[in-house]
Amino acid sequence: MENIGMDKSESQTAQPGIEQVMHPEPLNIRANYRGSEKLKGKTALITGGDSGIGKSAALHFAREGANVAIVYLNEDQDARNTRSEIEMESQNCLLLKGDVKDEEFCNRAVQLTIQEFGGLNIVVNNAAMQFPEENLEDIQIENLKTTFETNIYSYFFLTKAAIGHLGSGDVIINTTSVTAYRGSEHLIDYASTKGAIVSFTRSLSKSLANKGIRVNAVAPGPIWTPLIPATFEGEQLEKFGKDVPLGRPGQPADLGPAYVxxxxxxxxxxxxxxxxxxxxEIIGG
Known part of the structure; x- marks a missing residue:
């Protein structure tokens, strides 16, 4: 994939960010990606599925034959666009607007998904927030709470609600980050939540192995999603992702097949x- 520069990008004012105003637009699925019914008849529930990595997973799942329920915070137009793209794959999409920091909403999202599609087979915990600060003492307590409640509490909430509806052969997929392995001096709280997700994945996989439910994770590097212009600005935005060995930020389309x-x-x-x-980037683990 070509190296797409970010020099035309403008920062956004609120997280988790809006895809439709990004320049350049992210690539969510390659035109030459051919589905082969690997997920035919399955139902997936994805948090943060309106854009970015979650959207890419949703589109790839749909092209493989799955129906998809998407949880999103407040990005209504992005969510509607994603639903339209899923429907173009001849699959159904349920939009679930709400805050994953709310356990009751997570419970309701699972119930509504099952009511709509008759079951649940794939849970993708993906929603995230980040608030960069250069020093630990500059981290605001409210941002710390938001980061942990969004990035790891919600994984517990949604998975707890879903487990009783999953059976042998069903899966849970968690989105962690390269920062869980190498750390990040300006994203200390965010990296900490991503490290917690790795441990959550490993521990839960052992807990559910006897039920035949598999639990794995994906650790992305720098990926061009709405969260990036909603987090960074100026020179940071222009240089985003260019320091990795491949010399470019990843696109969501680079991640979708891994979720499949x-x-x-x-x-x-x-x-x-x-x-x-x-x-x-070569890291341990």
């Missing part, structure tokens, strides 16, 4: 693991 792999039978002998899709 973890969701389908191709990864049937894999649980408690993390796929590292980060532009060539």
């Amino acid at each position: 792999y973890l969701a389908c039978e191709d990864s049937s002998y894999m649980t408690g693991q993390v796929l590292h899709i980060n532009g060539g």
Whole structure:
């Protein structure tokens, strides 16, 4: 994939960000990606599925034959656009607007998904927030709470609500980050939540192995999603993702096939693991 520069991008004023105003627009699925019914008849529930990595997973799942329920915060037009794109894949999409920091909303999202589609097979915990600060003492307590409640509490809430509806062969996929492995001096709280997601994935995989429910994760590097212009500005935005060995930020389309792999039978002998899709940065784990 060509190296797409970010020099035309403008920062946004609120998280998690709006895809439709990004320049250049993210690539969510390659035109030459051919589905082969790997998820035919399945139902997936994805948090943060209106844009970015979550949207890419949703579109790839749909092209593989799954119906998709998308949880989003307040990005109504992005969510409607994603639903239209899923429907163009001849699959159904349920939009679920709400805050994943609210346990009751997470419970309701699972129930509404099951009511709409008759079951649930794939849970993708993906929603995230980040508030960069250069020093630990500059981290505001409200931002710290928002980061932990969005990035890890919600994983517990949604998974807890879903487990009783999952059976052998069903899967849970968590989005962690390269920062969980190498740390980040300006995203200390965010990186901490991503480290917690790795431990959550490993521990839950052991807990659910006897039920045949697999739990894995994806650890993206720098990916061009709405969260980036909603977080950074100026020189940081222009240089985003250019310091990895491959020399470019990743596109959501670089991630979607990994979620398909973890969701389908191709990864049937894999649980408690993390796929590292980060532009060539070599890290442990």
